[in-house]
Structure formats: C-alpha cells, structure tokens
Amino acid sequence: MKFVDEVEIRVEAGDGGNGCVSFRKEKYIEFGGPNGGDGGDGGDVYLIADENLNTLIDYRFERFHRAGRGENGRSRDCTGKSADDLFLKVPVGTRTVDVDTGEQIGDLTQHKQQLMVAKGGWHGLGNTRFKSSTNRAPRQKTDGTPGEIRNLKLELLLLADVGLLGLPNAGKSTLIRSVSAAKPKVADYPFTTLVPNLGVVRLDQQRSFVIADIPGLIEGAAEGAGLGTQFLKHLERCRVLLHVIDVMPVDGSDPVENARTIIGELERHSQALSDKPRWIVFNKLDLLLEEEAQEITNEILTALDWQGDVFSISAFNKMGTDELCNKLMSFIEALPPEEEEVPVDGSEVEFKWDTYHDEAMSDLDDDLDDDDWDEDDYDVEVEYRQ
Numbered sequence: 535m536k537f538v539d540e541v542e543i544r545v546e547a548g549d550g551g552n553g554c555v556s557f558r559k560e561k562y563i564e565f566g567g568p569n570g571g572d573g574g575d576g577g578d579v580y581l582i583a584d585e586n587l588n589t590l591i592d593y594r595f596e597r598f599h600r601a602g603r604g605e606n607g608r609s610r611d612c613t614g615k616s617a618d619d620l621f622l623k624v625p626v627g628t629r630t631v632d633v634d635t636g637e638q639i640g641d642l643t644q645h646k647q648q649l650m651v652a653k654g655g656w657h658g659l660g661n662t663r664f665k666s667s668t669n670r671a672p673r674q675k676t677d678g679t680p681g682e683i684r685n686l687k688l689e690l691l692l693l694a695d696v697g698l699l700g701l702p703n704a705g706k707s708t709l710i711r712s713v714s715a716a717k718p719k720v721a722d723y724p725f726t727t728l729v730p731n732l733g734v735v736r737l738d739q740q741r742s743f744v745i746a747d748i749p750g751l752i753e754g755a756a757e758g759a760g761l762g763t764q765f766l767k768h769l770e771r772c773r774v775l776l777h778v779i780d781v782m783p784v785d786g787s788d789p790v791e792n793a794r795t796i797i798g799e800l801e802r803h804s805q806a807l808s809d810k811p812r813w814i815v816f817n818k819l820d821l822l823l824e825e826e827a828q829e830i831t832n833e834i835l836t837a838l839d840w841q842g843d844v845f846s847i848s849a850f851n852k853m854g855t856d857e858l859c860n861k862l863m864s865f866i867e868a869l870p871p872e873e874e875e876v877p878v879d880g881s882e883v884e885f886k887w888d889t890y891h892d893e894a895m896s897d898l899d900d901d902l903d904d905d906d907w908d909e910d911d912y913d914v915e916v917e918y919r920q
C-alpha cells in the first residue's frame with residue numbers, strides 16, 4: 535500500500551437553517567399569534583482516529599468534505615432538523631494544522647479520539663421567539679449562521695519510542711529486522727528504504743517498545759537533497775534517537791565526516807529534534823577486528839567530542855543488539871510518563887443556547903416597533919387552520 539503521510543483537505547461545516555416567520559390563523563381568530571419555528575443547526579466536521587488505518591491516502595483522492603445544512607424552521611412551531619455531523623476517519627498519529635493560519639488544531643493519538651475541525655452554523659430563530667407582552671405579532675426572525683470553512687493539512691506522524699537515524703546504507707533497516715518482526719528491504723545501495731517502517735521490539739510478555747526506521751539522510755537533506763528531511767518529523771515523538779554509524783563505509787568515506795553530516799542536518803531541521811536524547815550506535819563491527827574497532831570508534835568519539843551513550847553492534851549477526859534493546863527498554867521505562875494530553879473529544883459545547891437567544895433578540899429589540907412592518911422584508915408563512 536502506498537504510504538501517504540501528508541495531505542491537504544478542505545472541510546466545510548453546514549450552515550444553520552433559518553428561522554421562520556409564521557402566524558397561526560384560525561377560523562374566527564384573526565390574530566392567532568406567531569408560530570414560526572427555529573432552524574436546525576448545521577453539521578460539524580470531526581476527525582476521528584481509527585487504528586485500522588495507517589495512511590492518509592484516501593484523502594489524496596477526496597479533498598472536499600462538507601457536512602449538511604440545518605433545515606429551515608417551519609410554521610406550527612416546527613424546528614428545522616439539525617444536520618448530522620460528519621466524521622472523517624484518520625490514522626492514529628494524525629496531526630492537524632490550519633493551512634491559512636498555521637495554527638496547530640490538534641493531535642489524535644488514541645483510537646476513537648475525536649477532534650472538531652469545523653463548527654457548524656447555529657440555527658436562526660423563528661418569530662415565536664420574539665413574542666413579548668408589547669409585541670404579540672412579531673415579524674422578526676434570524677437567519678442561521680454560516681458553517682466554518684477550513685483548509686487543513688493532515689500529517690501522519692508515526693508513534694514510536696525509538697527512532698533510527700543515519701546515512702543511507704548505515705544498516706538501519708538491518709537493525710530493525712534483527713530486533714523486531716518488521717522486515718523492511720535491506721540492500722547494499724543507498725535509499726533502499728523509501729518510506730518509514732515500524733517494528734515492535736518485544737522483550738517479554740509485558741515489555742515492548744516500538745522502533746521506527748526512516749529513509750537515510752545525506753548532506754543537504756535540510757534543503758531537500760536525497761529524500762530530504764521530510765521523514766524526520768516522524769522522529770519528533772520518539773523518546774530516544776539512535777544514530778547509526780557505519781564504521782566501515784563501502785564507499786570509503788570518513789565515518790567522522792559522515793557522523794557530522796547527520797548531526798548537522800538534525801540541527802538544521804529542528805532544535806527540538808537535536809535536543810532529544812540521542813545515542814550513538816556503531817554498526818558493522820563484525821567487519822573489524824576488536825582492536826581495530828576500538829581504535830576507530832574511539833577516534834570518532836574523540837573527533838565528535840561525544841559524551842553521551844555509545845553502543846557497538848553488528849546488526850547483521852545480532853551482536854550487541856540484545857544489550858542495546860535492554861538498555862532502551864530500561865531507559866524508556868525510567869522516563870516520566872508522557873504528559874497526558876487532554877483528549878479532544880469535541881464533546882464540549884461552547885454554544886450556549888440562552889446567551890445566543892438573548893443576544894439575537896437584543897440585537898433586534900430596536901426593531902420591535904410594529905410600524906416597521908413591510909411584507910417584502912420577510913418571507914411570511916401564514917398557516918390557516920379550520
């Protein structure tokens with residue numbers, strides 16, 4: 535399946551239905567009083583996280599999503615029907631940004647979590663609402679308000695505890711293959727991995743973590759070279775990054791320069807990412823004798839002035855990978871639990887009926903004079919009853 539991790543869509547909430555102006559008219563009763571009903575509310579648009587989806591590809595083909603309009607009110611105090619809300623399913627891990635304002639609207643990180651992205655218009659009021667002791671035949675009504683329209687960017691960020699970082703060919707995919715059940719393609723040419731892969735590393739029944747393999751970075755990635763840094767965003771939610779360094783690059787390049795390239799690209803990409811806990815993992819140690827390995831790795835660490843954690847492994851024959859995974863697990867377990875994000879379930883109703891009605895009516899208070907009456911102003915329905 536094609537992996538699509540970024541799309542732009544347009545969502546339009548429904549407009550509110552208009553209020554109705556109508557009067558009861560019964561035999562022998564000339565003025566039976568107002569009976570125009572309110573309109574219905576327009577439908578809201580929500581995003582809802584669904585763990586069965588793992589790509590945003592559907593939104594490549596369908597970019598416009600519109601919720602229904604509320605029905606207009608009718609005579610006999612009939613309230614127009616409110617439109618159904620529209621729910622758009624997105625994969626867990628989807629972040630939503632308003633394209634026009636740049637505002638981040640929310641993150642959906644749990645199955646079934648909801649996020650309101652466009653609020654439907656409010657209903658207009660029927661003339662029944664405007665009845666008062668001084669005005670028993672009100673011709674006022676209000677129209678429904680327009681629904682919100684928004685252009686959204688949806689970004690799917692993988693949810694992983696550990697992120698792999700490194701030049702092409704460093705052995706990132708080989709590492710994820712050897713520690714998890716994920717089987718991304720491994721080959722001796724750069725850019726074998728074109729889309730991110732996730733693997734679950736299971737230490738025992740209760741303990742596991744998720745590791746993400748992303749395409750390799752090269753110098754100039756921040757400016758778009760190679761596959762660019764478009765995949766780095768997937769590492770933003772990781773708790774720790776593993777910088778995989780090939781100690782024996784086949785192209786004869788200098789491992790120190792290579793490592794500097796990665797660190798440089800990371801820093802240019804974002805401060806947040808370069809500040810994340812990062813460990814160095816020297817890979818392909820099976821290609822060197824122990825002494826040689828010691829010498830090369832020390833040289834690299836000194837050149838980088840590295841003070842952080844260091845591991846030496848061979849992803850290929852699983853040397854040192856168990857120890858690495860155990861350390862990763864302990865590290866993740868020792869971290870304070872991630873700040874509880876307040877679930878945005880959209881259930882909070884900002885709309886206050888009474889306030890809205892009071893406001894709508896006070897706006898019109900000045901017009902409550904019956905002399906203003908002009909048939910053409912209103913679309914008056916008169917109901918005749920026997």
Ligand SMILES: Nc1nc2c(ncn2[C@@H]2O[C@H](COP(=O)(O)OP(=O)(O)OP(=O)(O)O)[C@@H](O)[C@H]2O)c(=O)[nH]1
Pocket residue numbers: 700701702703704705706707708709719720721722723724725726727728748749750751817818819820821847848849850851
């Ligand atoms: N000898 C040896 N070779 C390795 C080891 N790990 C990876 N390789 C080889 O290095 C080459 C690249 O490995 P990949 O796992 O595809 O590298 P990658 O970092 O995922 O590369 P991209 O997907 O292109 O970014 C393959 O030929 C692997 O067999 C190792 O521990 N020892």
Ligand SMILES: [Mg+2]
Pocket residue numbers: 706707708718719720726727747748749750
């Ligand atoms: Mg790879």
